[in-house]
Amino acid sequence: MQINIFNNESELNRDLWRIIKEISEKAISEHGMFNFVLSGGNTPKSLYKLLASKPYSDEIEWSNTFFFFGDERFVPENDPRRNSLMAQETLLTPLRIPEQNIFLIDTSGSPEEAAKQYETNIREHFGSHPIEFDLVLLGLGDDAHTASLFPGTYALKDTDAGIKSVYVSQQGVNRITMNAPLINQAKNIAFLVTGEKKADAVFHVVQEKEEQEDPSAFYPARLIRRDDSVNWFLDTAAASRLK
Numbered sequence: 001m002q003i004n005i006f007n008n009e010s011e012l013n014r015d016l017w018r019i020i021k022e023i024s025e026k027a028i029s030e031h032g033m034f035n036f037v038l039s040g041g042n043t044p045k046s047l048y049k050l051l052a053s054k055p056y057s058d059e060i061e062w063s064n065t066f067f068f069f070g071d072e073r074f075v076p077e078n079d080p081r082r083n084s085l086m087a088q089e090t091l092l093t094p095l096r097i098p099e100q101n102i103f104l105i106d107t108s109g110s111p112e113e114a115a116k117q118y119e120t121n122i123r124e125h126f127g128s129h130p131i132e133f134d135l136v137l138l139g140l141g142d143d144a145h146t147a148s149l150f151p152g153t154y155a156l157k158d159t160d161a162g163i164k165s166v167y168v169s170q171q172g173v174n175r176i177t178m179n180a181p182l183i184n185q186a187k188n189i190a191f192l193v194t195g196e197k198k199a200d201a202v203f204h205v206v207q208e209k210e211e212q213e214d215p216s217a218f219y220p221a222r223l224i225r226r227d228d229s230v231n232w233f234l235d236t237a238a239a240s241r242l243k
């Protein structure tokens with residue numbers, strides 16, 4: 001994994017924009033589209049706003065970009081907790097991305113139906129090709145969860161790539177999430193983590209040689225592969241415990 005540490009969020013976002021631009025150009029030249037998985041929460045908001053603002057937005061071919069969500073809260077479509085709503089407000093609407101290029105998670109049925117339908121839609125998009133997203137953007141919780149892979153949840157044990165519905169008791173809410181095997185099939189993965197609150201989690205995921213038999217049960221983001229195609233984008237506060 002490549003660790004990139006920045007003095008502030010705007011320097012970090014500009015460098016991450018450059019990486020996203022390079023990945024999108026390679027993807028579009030190789031297979032005609034850029035399959036981009038967005039992360040949720042608050043951290044990526046400033047990145048999404050930068051991606052949607054000139055001159056940055058002009059440098060990426062959005063017409064061949066397809067957007068997915070690493071996870072979604074199981075709440076109604078217009079609920080302010082929705083990751084898709086945040087992405088629409090900061091990125092997708094300003095860029096006028098057509099609906100058919102956005103893979104939303106339908107939460108009108110049961111959590112299980114939402115997961116199944118999302119997986120079917122993704123499968124159909126990739127056709128006979130393996131489901132290999134060009135870039136998966138991930139956040140990190142202060143408990144070292146990523147996407148909606150939370151400590152102690154059964155999806156951490158998955159070995160087959162897929163979309164899961166999980167009940168997150170810590171928050172008393174259902175969530176729909178890509179599991180680690182599916183995320184790990186991606187060509188590129190980028191963690192975007194800022195703030196002092198995340199320093200411990202970053203340390204336990206990135207650096208610590210944990211003594212537990214299965215450290216990912218405690219720090220789920222350790223399930224994500226750790227090779228050089230995985231980039232961590234950190235500010236100095238989030239990286240403050242790294243040696």
Ligand code: 6PG
Pocket residue numbers: 039040041042043044070071072073083138139140141145146147148
């Ligand atoms: C979500 C995200 C989640 C997020 C982390 C960090 O649905 O909330 O997918 O994994 O990335 O919780 O969230 P913040 O950026 O808000 O700290």
